[in-house]
Amino acid sequence: MRNLIAAPVILFAVMLQSAVVSRVYLLSGFADLPLVMLAAWALQPEVKTAWHWAAAAGLLVGFVSGIAWFVPVLSYLMVVMFAQVLQRRVWQAPLLAMFLVTFLGSVVLYLLSFSVLRLSDVPLPVGDTLGLLALPGTLLNMLLAIPAYAVMRDLSGWVHPSQEVE
């Protein structure tokens, strides 16, 4: 039942992304709110699994966006995978892990989008894509990471109250 919270949160994140975040440019790039929120959720200690969050968010973004549907699905699944690996094995400092997962997730998303579009014969120059789109977008994702982590920590505490007391 706790997993049902994913539906309104993801829907809200995708709506906010389409209506607001994608209008706030830095050069030609903008932040990816569903990716950052997914990373923040997957890194919460109480959260056991976030795969279904990633699949739902990816499918929803794939439906709204003109890009191939599997690009956001695969990217978001990778974000959850990075988060789980880092949470269990490497990092104890949550914010550092958050930054790292956001960075890696952004890189995967941009790399995958770029490759798929290039394979579809869309002319994307590497220099412009990297300098004007990918790097500013990654920077904005990193800036968004701190507030997103705080919001998702509160949400996690609200969804898992008993574990928080322990």
Place this chain on the structure above:
Amino acid sequence: MRDLFSRTLQTTIIFLIVGGVMALALGGYFSSASNVFSGSLISLQSWFSSRFVAVQDFITAPRDIASLRQRNSELESEVAELQAQVIQLQQQVGETEILAALVDFSRASPDNTYLAAAVIGRDPSPFLHYIIINRGSNDGILRGMPVVTNQGLVGRIDAVIADAARVQLITDPASNVNVRLENAETDASLVGSVTGDLLLELIPQDITIEVGDLVLTSGLGGGYPPDLIVGQVVNVRSRDFDLFQQATVQPVADFDRLQIVLVIVNFRPVDIAPLFPTP
């Protein structure tokens, strides 16, 4: 006579003493003493004043604060309400201006049938330049229909659901529009880019292009109706070793501030892909 002399002397001495003291004070010789004195006075006056205000507050506060707080909250709520009304009215004025311009535009080209739609979102991916509008198949929107504003061409419908549609802007990297240069009387291909810039390609080398030339849709290929304004040439790049010239185009539509667009619903795009021989 002696008394008069004595009083005059007294007065002179007093003036001299007062003058001397004033001169010393102005020269700053009494500053430390005057600071101590004035400081003590100010402290004392502050103490009296604060006690008086405290007593006055104690006597008058209960009635005044209650009524003032009530009045303040009433006024605050009234101000908030008025501010909301102002914002709402400003939005309505903005929308009315846009709609009036769109109505003028549709009257100017009566051959086309337009359907107005509000822009409700943009593509979540920064690689693509798409917008989402609040009209869909329930309103008669079909894939491929051109989308314009009163300024000029915006793009075309890429995907449709019941109550919404996705529009591929002409600035999208995958967009390709067949255009003609009004003054040069030549056809060219207009492509978008990841940065949103518009480039004119496939312009023959023997054609003279001027900065400021108007770019219109040519209608070739059947993707767009002819003679829709796209933009103006702002920069020309012509090199001897290139097969074609290139030009940068400034679009007439402001793609960052699209709020309401018009879909040309009586235009049916022609798919010419089956005419091309497959290898």
